[in-house]
Amino acid sequence: MTKAIYPGSFDPVTFGHLDIIERASKVVDHLIVGVLNNSAKHPLFSVEERVVMLQEVTSHLPNVEIQSFGGLLVDFAKQCDASVIVRGLRAITDFEYELQMSQTNRKIAPDIDTIFLTTNLKYAYLSSSIVKEVAMYDGAIDEFVPAAMIPYIREKMKEKVKKY
Numbered sequence: 001m002t003k004a005i006y007p008g009s010f011d012p013v014t015f016g017h018l019d020i021i022e023r024a025s026k027v028v029d030h031l032i033v034g035v036l037n038n039s040a041k042h043p044l045f046s047v048e049e050r051v052v053m054l055q056e057v058t059s060h061l062p063n064v065e066i067q068s069f070g071g072l073l074v075d076f077a078k079q080c081d082a083s084v085i086v087r088g089l090r091a092i093t094d095f096e097y098e099l100q101m102s103q104t105n106r107k108i109a110p111d112i113d114t115i116f117l118t119t120n121l122k123y124a125y126l127s128s129s130i131v132k133e134v135a136m137y138d139g140a141i142d143e144f145v146p147a148a149m150i151p152y153i154r155e156k157m158k159e160k161v162k163k164y
């Protein structure tokens with residue numbers, strides 16, 4: 001059985017992420033979406049919120065599971081007994097960082113390999129940062145994130161505005 005990890009921040013999950021999750025879930029037996037718990041990145045959503053949001057948008061995919069993790073990705077992969085890491089590639093700009101990360105991971109864990117899925121052209125421009133930027137100014141985000149995510153994002157933006 002091939003188990004894979006798709007790691008990321010997912011702050012928040014976008015159609016680009018969901019597309020990678022749906023496609024990866026067809027090529028592996030079991031896919032664990034690993035939500036990175038990294039406070040140094042100052043995420044908009046807590047790791048618990050990101051896990052719940054991902055669970056909601058992947059509930060139609062029976063072989064997909066959502067878990068949070070901290071520390072080294074390869075250690076998390078080993079804990080989960082996963083032999084594959086899945087990453088998405090949008091553009092050349094992603095490539096250099098992704099190549100470096102995958103080679104580092106292979107150096108420290110030679111049994112774990114990284115596979116890349118190239119973005120669906122429809123979502124090549126899309127990132128969580130873009131969604132946050134547009135939502136911050138109350139712009140339309142329905143082309144960027146699943147409909148069920150919109151209330152979470154709007155609520156978070158309201159909280160943020162109240163704070164300042």
Ligand code: ADP
Binds near residue numbers: 011120
């Ligand atoms: P990170 O903080 O690791 O960059 P992200 O949540 O931004 O995490 O992304 C997780 C993974 O999803 C990365 O492999 C990234 O390249 C991929 N990804 C993000 N947005 C898209 C998109 N629009 N199309 C394809 N892959 C994407």
